[in-house]
Structure formats: structure tokens, C-alpha cells
Amino acid sequence: MSNNHIKPENSTGKSMAKQVKIKDIAEMAGVSAGTVDRILHNRGNVSAASREAVEKALSETGYRYNIHTSAVSLKKGYKLVIAIPTAVKGEYWGTVQNGIEHALEEYSDITIECEYAFYNQFDIYSCRNSFDSIMERKPSAVIIGATFVSETVLLCTKLDKYGIPYAFVDAVIEGTDPVVTYSSDQNACGKTVGRLLDLFTPENAGIAVFGSRRIGNERANNSMVRMSGLMEYFSTCGKKREIKESKISVADPDESEKDIIRFLGENPEVKGIAVLNSRGYIIADILSGHGIQDMNIISFDLTVNNVRCVRSGSISAVICQRPEQQGFHAVKAIIRTLLYNIKEKNVHHFMPMDIIIKENLNQYREIYSE
Amino acid sequence: MSNNHIKPENSTGKSMAKQVKIKDIAEMAGVSAGTVDRILHNRGNVSAASREAVEKALSETGYRYNIHTSAVSLKKGYKLVIAIPTAVKGEYWGTVQNGIEHALEEYSDITIECEYAFYNQFDIYSCRNSFDSIMERKPSAVIIGATFVSETVLLCTKLDKYGIPYAFVDAVIEGTDPVVTYSSDQNACGKTVGRLLDLFTPENAGIAVFGSRRIGNERANNSMVRMSGLMEYFSTCGKKREIKESKISVADPDESEKDIIRFLGENPEVKGIAVLNSRGYIIADILSGHGIQDMNIISFDLTVNNVRCVRSGSISAVICQRPEQQGFHAVKAIIRTLLYNIKEKNVHHFMPMDIIIKENLNQYREIYSE
DNA sequence: TCCGGCCTTGTGTACGTCCACAAAAGTAGG
DNA sequence: CCTACTTTTGTGGACGTACACAAGGCCGGA
Numbered sequence: 001m002s003n004n005h006i007k008p009e010n011s012t013g014k015s016m017a018k019q020v021k022i023k024d025i026a027e028m029a030g031v032s033a034g035t036v037d038r039i040l041h042n043r044g045n046v047s048a049a050s051r052e053a054v055e056k057a058l059s060e061t062g063y064r065y066n067i068h069t070s071a072v073s074l075k076k077g078y079k080l081v082i083a084i085p086t087a088v089k090g091e092y093w094g095t096v097q098n099g100i101e102h103a104l105e106e107y108s109d110i111t112i113e114c115e116y117a118f119y120n121q122f123d124i125y126s127c128r129n130s131f132d133s134i135m136e137r138k139p140s141a142v143i144i145g146a147t148f149v150s151e152t153v154l155l156c157t158k159l160d161k162y163g164i165p166y167a168f169v170d171a172v173i174e175g176t177d178p179v180v181t182y183s184s185d186q187n188a189c190g191k192t193v194g195r196l197l198d199l200f201t202p203e204n205a206g207i208a209v210f211g212s213r214r215i216g217n218e219r220a221n222n223s224m225v226r227m228s229g230l231m232e233y234f235s236t237c238g239k240k241r242e243i244k245e246s247k248i249s250v251a252d253p254d255e256s257e258k259d260i261i262r263f264l265g266e267n268p269e270v271k272g273i274a275v276l277n278s279r280g281y282i283i284a285d286i287l288s289g290h291g292i293q294d295m296n297i298i299s300f301d302l303t304v305n306n307v308r309c310v311r312s313g314s315i316s317a318v319i320c321q322r323p324e325q326q327g328f329h330a331v332k333a334i335i336r337t338l339l340y341n342i343k344e345k346n347v348h349h350f351m352p353m354d355i356i357i358k359e360n361l362n363q364y365r366e367i368y369s370e
Numbered sequence: 371m372s373n374n375h376i377k378p379e380n381s382t383g384k385s386m387a388k389q390v391k392i393k394d395i396a397e398m399a400g401v402s403a404g405t406v407d408r409i410l411h412n413r414g415n416v417s418a419a420s421r422e423a424v425e426k427a428l429s430e431t432g433y434r435y436n437i438h439t440s441a442v443s444l445k446k447g448y449k450l451v452i453a454i455p456t457a458v459k460g461e462y463w464g465t466v467q468n469g470i471e472h473a474l475e476e477y478s479d480i481t482i483e484c485e486y487a488f489y490n491q492f493d494i495y496s497c498r499n500s501f502d503s504i505m506e507r508k509p510s511a512v513i514i515g516a517t518f519v520s521e522t523v524l525l526c527t528k529l530d531k532y533g534i535p536y537a538f539v540d541a542v543i544e545g546t547d548p549v550v551t552y553s554s555d556q557n558a559c560g561k562t563v564g565r566l567l568d569l570f571t572p573e574n575a576g577i578a579v580f581g582s583r584r585i586g587n588e589r590a591n592n593s594m595v596r597m598s599g600l601m602e603y604f605s606t607c608g609k610k611r612e613i614k615e616s617k618i619s620v621a622d623p624d625e626s627e628k629d630i631i632r633f634l635g636e637n638p639e640v641k642g643i644a645v646l647n648s649r650g651y652i653i654a655d656i657l658s659g660h661g662i663q664d665m666n667i668i669s670f671d672l673t674v675n676n677v678r679c680v681r682s683g684s685i686s687a688v689i690c691q692r693p694e695q696q697g698f699h700a701v702k703a704i705i706r707t708l709l710y711n712i713k714e715k716n717v718h719h720f721m722p723m724d725i726i727i728k729e730n731l732n733q734y735r736e737i738y739s740e
Numbered sequence: 741t742c743c744g745g746c747c748t749t750g751t752g753t754a755c756g757t758c759c760a761c762a763a764a765a766g767t768a769g770g
Numbered sequence: 771c772c773t774a775c776t777t778t779t780g781t782g783g784a785c786g787t788a789c790a791c792a793a794g795g796c797c798g799g800a
Contacts, residue, residue: 019479021786032750037788045748066479069786071438072755076788109389109436185733192729199569233729352733355725359562359603363555363722391756402780407758415778439756442785446758 029053077111084145085121090304099327142166180333182326190229200296201272223276281305284314399423447481454515455491460674469697512536550703552696560599570666571642593646651675654684
């Protein structure tokens with residue numbers, strides 16, 4: 001009972017990497033621990049000779065400092081600013097936020113202050129307001145859920161100027177220099193949707209694709225990339241499918257309903273619909289309301305409404321890009337950067353595209369909620 | 371609509387929790403820090419009165435001790451024994467091992483020694499040998515990948531006796547008391563396979579199911595549970611499908627090949643095959659070798675061979691249960707138990723069943739390899 | 741040469757916990 | 771009431787790092 005632990009010193013033959021301490025490095029380089037510390041933290045005021053000697057010792061020993069003792073003596077806290085579209089519980093950005101908070105819990109023994117700078121993803125002025133406030137908040141690091149291209153580039157330029165690290169979730173914006181990004185390959189998503197639609201829809205039936213209405217021409221538009229992936233799938237799959245395109249309006253539900261019903265009246269051969277955003281449930285509910293049962297809908301994101309529709313069968317499949325994991329890992333990566341002051345090598349992480357159908361829905365719910 | 375987004379903690383959007391220290395608890399309870407420490411670590415020699423006062427203070431403040439300072443001053447190390455089937459890189463248990471090692475890296479600042487006790491999952495004697503050696507190794511905790519029921523129960527009884535915590539990955543054995551388990555709902559897996567097979571196989575074609583040959587009648591047999599799930603799917607899906615059953619032998623490849631070709635000769639209507647273990651690639655390769663192209667194979671696990679077949683199209687879909695995550699989380703949970711000496715509430719974790727097809731294969735590869 | 745100022749380096753304390761050991765309180769027997 | 775012993779409690783050093791501050795070295799100008 002009392003001997004179910006081992007003593008660190010007396011390893012029973014197993015070799016254990018011995019921890020190299022700052023003092024060891026200092027001794028090797030012929031300087032004091034303080035100098036090593038200054039180099040490790042880029043605090044400046046170090047001669048070229050000392051720096052060289054210490055860096056040699058560091059790389060020879062493969063020194064990695066002890067995160068625990070580091071955290072113990074760390075005086076300064078960090079301030080994390082999260083600039084993402086308004087997070088609604090049970091929807092996409094709400095799930096991202098879950099992941100963010102989950103990660104912060106893991107670091108609850110370090111002083112990390114976290115501020116949200118939400119913006120309306122359909123309103124460029126709201127985004128500008130929000131992003132303008134970020135520098136005033138004096139962040140140590142920023143997590144960005146980008147929608148508008150030039151606003152984001154502007155923000156990143158400022159952050160770069162002050163050496164403030166930032167990470168992207170959901171979408172990656174060109175012309176920026178993030179520490180790390182978590183996103184999905186939207187083109188591959190489109191292909192996957194194509195494949196699923198193809199599987200679920202009878203061979204002789206038609207297919208329709210619903211995207212969002214474009215808002216401004218500056219938006220980083222995941223839907224459009226998904227669309228081209230979907231088209232690629234159908235142009236290479238060997239089968240001949242007729243593909244109709246349409247849009248749904250987010251703003252006006254009554255309008256949408258009329259549009260959809262009219263569209264289906266005009267295209268009775270359509271038996272499969274791809275909805276390239278998270279609003280598949282809207283179409284599913286409209287069709288249910290009109291007693292239409294034999295439509296196969298594929299949509300995106302495991303939101304509460306989509307979950308309901310997958311369970312009831314009014315949506316055939318949903319593709320999900322692990323928003324929670326995106327938030328979680330982005331925060332962890334950015335905190336690691338703050339602590340260790342090193343950039344990771346592989347900055348772009350692509351999340352898997354989970355395929356969720358009625359049969360495997362339950363296990364995903366457990367993962368994505370909580 | 372406007373204000374149902376998540377407010378983190380307080381109105382200013384900041385989240386910071388103040389650390390309650392052992393000294394604070396000691397002061398509140400009118401004892402010294404040493405006494406609090408003894409209670410926290412069940413070191414005994416504490417009067418009932420002190421214990422009561424301290425526990426009151428602990429629960430009032432919601433005290434949670436600082437993992438970093440704890441780790442800094444922790445003298446003892448831990449020894450983790452991993453009792454799983456022999457891990458081969460790129461196969462199921464190899465991926466579990468990846469996850470285990472990944473988790474150990476996260477705790478590289480704590481002294482954790484890790485020993486593997488591999489066994490041959492097809493040989494009950496090998497399992498006995500391996501499990502018999504475990505107590506001698508004086509583990510602080512054990513991670514078990516169980517195959518044989520009574521051997522596992524025996525091991526767990528011994529572990530329980532000495533109060534050594536253990537966790538299950540992949541399968542859960544009845545009559546044991548693990549700290550935590552990571553596994554999949556095999557019945558739901560079976561249903562999902564059924565659904566996929568149904569989608570991929572033309573409506574008028576027949577379907578076959580290949581399980582493993584049973585080895586001994588004591589084995590925890592995932593295949594059998596998957597089989598019943600699959601049957602459930604087809605008995606409730608409304609369609610009429612003819613389902614044939616067969617087995618594949620792991621031992622003798624030539625024998626398997628003959629069996630399969632004979633089977634398909636006798637059942638030419640079969641155009642879809644579910645392989646309820648990870649050996650879908652064997653069948654896929656045999657069929658490819660015989661020039662058979664129009665078979666839809668669904669199998670399990672993202673092994674290197676299955677990945678190759680999904681990419682080439684000879685396997686239509688694979689279901690994967692995140693072996694890496696299972697290993698990863700099991701280790702993290704067990705280490706948390708060792709550190710905090712508390713049991714988690716929800717011991718059974720079910721992993722999602724990822725559906726992998728050609729179109730979404732690449733992103734999963736990145737996740738599961740690395 | 742001396743002085744002030746800047747650049748560089750070394751030193752010492754604090755962080756919160758663990759744990760060994762010392763001290764104190766309690767108990768029992770004579 | 772004293773001694774011997776057990777149970778309970780308090781105390782201080784150690785862990786490895788961060789950072790403030792003091793101290794030393796170097797340089798140019800007077």
C-alpha cells in the first residue's frame with residue numbers, strides 16, 4: 001500500500017531523462033543563473049559572448065524548463081482577448097467558446113485573464129468596432145475568429161507591430177502571421193458533402209445546393225469554397241447528376257419558406273439538398289411543416305437544432321469540424337507560446353470533418369456538449 | 371436573442387479565480403498547514419476534531435490545490451504499467467500507445483515511469499503471464515486493454531485489494547471497479563456499419579458480414595456486439611436485405627482467400643461486405659487480386675493498410691473509435707487520480723465513431739498519426 | 741585620473757506545497 | 771505524580787524558476 005509509488009532517484013534500471021536545471025546551464029556556460037534566465041526570456045542586456053555560450057549549453061543539453069516551477073514563480077499574468085463572432089450557446093461559436101473555457105481551466109493555476117470581444121458576423125461595422133477596441137485592451141495574445149478580410153489584416157498588422165501573438169480559429173486569412181491556426185479544409189468538406197448527398201439520394205433524382213446569400217464581397221466565405229469542392233466531386237464521380245443552385249436568406253423566414261417551396265415546386269425531381277452552412281434545420285423544418293418526407297438534407301455543424309433534425313431523420317447527415325477542439329487547442333497553443341516564448345513549427349492544423357448520422361449521433365453529442 | 375450569449379463569470383467579461391492556499395485553510399480551521407496537508411493526503415494521525423474543522427473549511431472555500439507547486443515539491447514519482455495487447459505501429463494498439471506517450475509528454479515535469487506489459491491478444495496464456503507479472507512491478511496505477519474476461523477480473527481484484535487505481539481502454543469488463551474507462555458503444559458501431567453498408571450497396575443486392583473466428587469462449591468479443599447492432603439496424607430499417615454470415619481466419623491467409631472466393635462464388639448477389647474487425651484490407655486485397663471491383667467493404671480502424679484501401683477505393687468506409695484519444699485520456703485521467711487522489715464522477719466515457727471515407731480521409735490521417 | 745551613466749552580471753527572496761523531523765499533548769502503568 | 775510511550779500538531783527546509791535589486795565592468799568626457 002505505502003509502496004505503490006517509486007522514488008525518483010532509484011530507478012530500477014529504467015533510465016529516466018534527468019532534468020537539466022538553469023543552474024546546470026549557468027555552470028556549463030560559465031555565467032550565473034540570472035543571465036540564463038535573461039536569455040530564456042529575451043529580457044535583453046546580455047553580451048553576445050554570454051548569449052552564445054548559454055545557447056550552446058541549452059542546445060547541447062536539450063534544456064526545457066520546468067513548467068511547474070515556472071508557473072509557481074511567475075509574477076505576471078496574461079491577458080487573452082478572444083475576438084470571435086457572438087457566441088450563442090448550442091451554436092457554432094458557442095461551442096468554440098466552450099473549448100476555450102475548457103482550455104483555460106487546464107491552466108487555472110496560472111493567472112490568465114480572458115476578455116471576449118464579440119462581433120456580429122453579418123455586420124462589418126460591428127467587426128470594425130470590436131477589432132478597434134482590441135489594442136486598448138492591452139492583450140498578451142489574441143484568438144481570432146475571422147470573417148471580414150481587410151479588418152482582420154488590419155488588426156493583425158497592429159498585433160505584429162507590437163509582437164503580440166495571435167491564433168486563428170475556423171478560418172485562416174491570407175497576409176497574416178499567426179502563431180497557429182485551427183481550421184478545416186473547406187474544399188474537402190464540399191467533396192464530402194457531395195459524396196454523402198450522392199449516397200443518400202436515389203440515383204435518378206436531382207440535387208440542389210443552398211448557400212448563404214453573400215454579404216458584401218469581402219467576406220471570407222466558407223460556403224463558396226465548399227460549393228466548389230462539391231462541384232468538383234460531382235464532376236469527377238463519373239455519375240451524371242443534375243445540380244440546381246439556390247440561396248436562403250437569413251433575415252426573413254417567411255420569405256425563405258416561400259422561396260423554398262416555390263423552388264421545389266419548380267424542380268420536383270430534386271430529392272437531395274446540400275445546405276452549405278449550419279442552417280439545414282431551417283429547410284428541414286419547413287419541409288416537415290409541408291409534409292415533405294423524402295428529401296435528403298446534408299448540412300453543417302452540430303448545433304442543437306441540427307441535432308434535433310438528425311435525430312428525427314429530417315436531416316440525413318451533418319458535417320462537423322470540431323469547433324470545441326478548435327477553441328481548445330488554439331488557446332493551449334497560444335498559452336504555450338506565451339510561456340515558452342517559442343513558435344511552433346507546424347502552424348496550420350486542419351480539423352477532421354466528422355460525419356454525423358442518426359446512428360452515431362449520441363457519442364458526438366457527449367463530446368461536443370459538456 | 372441579443373443577450374443569450376455566454377457571459378464568462380462576471381459582467382466585465384474577465385475570468386479570474388483567486389487561489390485559496392493551504393495556509394488560508396489552516397487559519398480558518400485553527401490548525402497548522404501541516405495538519406491540512408495530512409488530511410489532504412490521507413496521511414493519518416489527525417484527530418477527529420481537526421479533520422472535521424479542516425474539511426468544513428475545504429468545502430466552504432472549494433479549495434483545489436495548485437498542481438504546479440504540488441509538482442514542484444513532490445518527492446515521490448509514479449510508476450504506470452500499461453497492460454495491453456502487443457502494440458504494432460500503424461495498427462490499433464500502436465495508435466493507443468501513441469496517445470499514451472503523448473499524454474506522458476504533457477506530464478514530463480512529473481516523475482512518471484512507464485512500463486509496458488504487452489500480451490498476445492489471441493493467446494490466453496500470454497495474457498496470464500503478462501498479467502501475473504503486474505503486481506511484481508509495483509505499479510502506482512495500471513492501464514488495461516482487456517481481452518480475456520476472467521484474467522482481467524483476477525487482475526483487477528488484486529489491484530483493488532492494494533488500492534491501486536486502474537483504467538480500461540477499448541473494452542470494459544464487468545465485475546471490476548476502474549477509475550475511468552474509455553471505450554466505444556459497439557452496438558451503435560454495428561448499427562452505423564449497417565447504415566453505411568445499406569447506403570453504399572445497391573438496393574437489390576445482397577449483403578455479407580464477416581466476423582473473426584472466436585478464440586476460446588471467454589473473449590470479450592467486440593465483433594459479436596457489433597454484429598447484433600448491425601442486425602438490429604437491418605431489422606428496423608424497413609428494407610428487406612438478405613444477410614449472409616461468414617468468418618475469416620487470421621492464422622492462414624491462403625485458407626482465407628479460398629474461403630472468400632468460394633463464398634462469393636456461392637453468393638453472387640452479395641455486393642456489400644461488413645468486416646467487423648480491422649482486417650477489411652485483407653478481403654479488399656484478395657478481391658483486388660481477383661479483379662473484383664464492385665464490392666463495397668466497410669471495416670473498422672484506421673490502420674495503415676485500411677487507409678491505403680480507403681484511398682484506393684477498395685474499401686468504401688472505415689469506422690474508427692479514436693484509439694489515440696482513448697490512450698491519451700486514460701493516462702491523463704489516471705494521473706489526475708494519482709495527483710489529486712480523487713475519483714472522477716463520470717467514469718465511463720464513450721468515444722465517437724468516426725466515419726471515414728475517401729473524401730475526408732486526409733484530415734483524420736493527420737490526427738491519428740503524428 | 742576621476743566621475744557619472746550605461747551596459748552587463750550576480751544574488752537573494754518569493755512562490756505554495758510536500759514531507760521529515762521536532763515538539764507538544766495525551767495516555768497508561770507503576 | 772512521574773516515566774515511557776503513542777498520538778497529534780507545528781515548523782522549517784527543499785523543490786526550480788522569476789524577477790527585483792545590487793554590484794561590477796566599461797566607456798567617454800572633463
